[in-house]
Amino acid sequence: MIVLAFKNFIRSNSVKIGLSFLLIAGIVSLFVGKQFIEKQQQNIIETARYQKEYIARNVNYHKDEIGLLLYYLKFAFVNETLPINGLSIGQRDVNSSIQSLTIRGLEAQKYDADLNNPTNLLLGNIDFSFVLIFLFPLIIIAFTYNIISEEKESGTWRIVAIQSKNLFLYVFQLFFVRFVTVISVLLLVLFLAIPFLHIPLTNTFWAFVGLAILYIFFWFGVSFWVASLQKNSNANAVILLSIWIALIIILPASLNNYLVNKYPVPEALATTVKQRKGYHEKWDMDKTMTMNKFYARYPQFKKFPLPDKEFSWLWYYAMQQMGDEDASTQATAFKEKLIERNNASNSIARFIPTIHTQMQLNEIAQAGLSNQIQFLDETSKFHEKMKLYFYPKIFSEVPVNSENWGKFKVETFKNQRTNGSLQTYLSLIVFSLLFGGFGWVNFRKSINKL
16 A cells, blocks of 8 residues: 555656755755865865964064064964764854964954855855755645645545545555655765765764754654644645744744844954953053053963063063953953853754754754854963963073974864754654644544544
């Protein structure tokens, strides 16, 4: 019976067109992801090459003063881009994955972003997560909106009811055929992505696959429930499309509007301006005030007294540090608001399966807001490490040629792998079972009336 149901389903031209469209969209998304990954990798290669050449050139130009040399030198810190990021780009196309920092004030450098075409950012990337979240449900709706209603409208439903020994099993088989067909396309695209994007078969990849399958299962649960309402085909289509619009467009936009107003994030520009203002004000202030604050922050450097001259690198870098200190309130507020917004969105998204899926896909691919927050934290630690390494050398005025400048390579931040926990899947499991259970109850009632 199920083989016959499959043959009847797959021979339809509209089904073939729908599956072909889905497969082509999935393959196109892989090309988009590959292009993004290659761009990231090329940026890292270029950054490493640039850093090596830049350091060598400036060491040659500024041989006498290490303080002046380190005014110019930049050291790169990279946020690791996983191959699976090609499936879910998330915020990686907006937030820079590479920080090139001097040891001067951090806050004026931390929020530098890559230059991108604003039109491209507005349109977004058609990555696989977009295809999964937006397009797969539409195909599911097209395949399932008239499963029962079409037979009722053609007058064959009562014949099927009389001839079928188990009418509910017959309905289940119709949905199962469509589910297997859509899942086959999903898995085909995902397994094509393994060699195409060079994705290793780790727990991270399987977590991504599991979440994608559950998302498809959720939409079949919704379609199963709508079919159980026993409406006509037009009503089913309207209901399903209304649910799609609500879950895909209206609720995400409403949530974003709520979060923006509930947790207003101070602009990074304000933090940058505060840092620069705090630094520039130090030129007109008593040097002793600046040095006292600097020594309070770094008591280990009290052994380096302020030289009795108009300008010293000790005082200059102390001013830079105090600029960051003056901006610390804004920087802390910026970070706290981002964390609050991320936590709130995660909590609310548990009740909106589409948003939850998108956020969890980004988390697995390390392309979400939490990854960016951790990267900014690690950037601060990297900057602090470089300062504490070079400050003693600057303050004691060691010769430039005494340092092995070739040892400074691009450093990489590797986020902890996300393999998927129960929280990752729970929302989709609960809502899938909920809609499936309601559909089962409705079908049992309607079958008993026949």
